[in-house]
Amino acid sequence: MxxxxxxxxxxxxxxxxxxxxxxxxxxxxxxxxxxxxxxxxxxxxxxxxxxxxxxxxxxxxxxxxxxxxxxxxxxxxxxxxxxxxxxxxxxxxxxxxxxxxxxxxxxxxxxxxxxxxxxxxAPNMSVGVNLTLKLLETAARALGDEGYDIEVIEAHHRHKVDSPSGTALKMGEVVAESLGRTLKEHGVFAREGQCGPRTDKEIGFATVRAGDIVGEHTVMFATEGERIEITHKASSxxxxxxxxxxxxxxxxxxxxxxxxxxxxxxx
The missing domain is CATH 3.40.50.720 (NAD(P)-binding Rossmann-like Domain)
Incomplete structure (x- = not known):
């Protein structure tokens, strides 16, 4: 024991x-x-x-x-x-x-x-999230350098003090490493005002803080004509x-x- x-x-x-x-x-x-x-x-x-x-x-x-x-x-x-x-x-x-x-x-x-x-x-101990990280690695290698824009969207309860979440950052890191990029160079964590169009290699992050949301994370791969989303939602x-x-x-x-x-x- x-x-x-x-x-x-x-x-x-x-x-x-x-x-x-x-x-x-x-x-x-x-x-x-x-x-x-x-x-x-x-x-x-x-x-x-x-x-x-x-x-x-x-x-x-x-x-x-x-x-x-x-x-x-x-x-x-x-x-x-x-x-x-x-x-x-x-x-x-x-x-x-x-x-x-x-x-x-x-x-x-x-x-x-x-x-x-x-x-x-680990920023997230969930078995499902860690399986999702492996799926993201595969998806990034297949899609990321073929004209797909990458965005990470996360939502948590109103009491969470850090942003983006550790899990969102880990997801972004997995995608970036799979593509030979770094979040320090290509991560975009805020967009406001006349910020111009996105660049080809940036990895964007968006954060929601509201109510009692336990944890939701989506990584979006979007291009002309289609969008692929890999999502994990925790309810407890x-x-x-x-x-x-x-x-x-x-x-x-x-x-x-x-x-x-x-x-x-x-x-």
Whole structure:
């Protein structure tokens, strides 16, 4: 049994992760972390998640449960994630990271841990999304340099703080790499006013933030006379949570290295 601890256990994703661990026969919930000084410290994690008492109480520091878990799951913020990554490296733990919105500098800092511990980092833990990435790679190679314009459209709930989403950026990166391009050179993230016609090689992004949309992503390949759209829609955070728990079980016996969901799924 893989002993899993969850950071941000009182949040929306944290509560969903508690449910996912409880549903997984190969994992057990070993702990949950809330913000330092939170009044929820000491509460039963199962009650926070709405699944009934589990006999595991929330704590406000990793130090309090350092001997209790094997793998940490972190869907928080860049600064918190990097601090937790350093803690796991110091104490011989594994970590699964679903945090998005990391800057280039923060991504470089994360990557520097690849030789110090086993970690899985992916902007989206959904099995369906990661299969979609493989489909996009195939489509881009077949269509992208044959006069097809490429646009990435994503939609999320009104509370999401980063834009475009990490998943949208990953989709754009997969398409760009398949075509020998880079998002730094060819990504277009805003259009307003008299911006002129699109260029042949640009990869455009459009973002929607509204209501309680869990996550929707479409990559469009459009040319004269036809349009191909590859779309993934998530209707529940459980799809991300189950993927994260699957990644936690997978990374529990892996050597040091930085992995992603393509590795976890054997894609």
């Amino acid at each position: 893989t002993r899993i601890a969850i950071v941000g256990v009182a949040g929306r994703m944290g509560r969903t992760l508690v449910n996912a661990v409880q549903q997984d026969a190969g994992a057990t919930l070993a702990g949950g972390i809330v913000e330092p000084g939170s009044s929820l410290a000491g509460a039963d994690i199962g009650e926070l998640a709405g699944v009934g008492r589990l006999g595991v109480t929330a704590v406000d520091s990793l130090e309090a449960i350092v001997d209790d878990f094997d793998v940490l799951i972190d869907f928080t913020s860049p600064q918190v994630t990097l601090a937790n990554l350093a803690f796991c490296a110091k104490h011989g733990k594994r970590i699964v990271i679903g945090t998005t919105g990391l800057s280039d500098e923060e991504l470089a800092a994360l990557d520097a841990y690849r030789d110090r511990l086993p970690l899985v980092f 955070r459980m799809t991300f949570a189950k993927g994260a728990v699957r990644a936690a079980r997978w990374v529990a016996d892996r050597p040091n290295g930085r992995y992603d969901m393509q590795d976890v799924l054997g894609l």
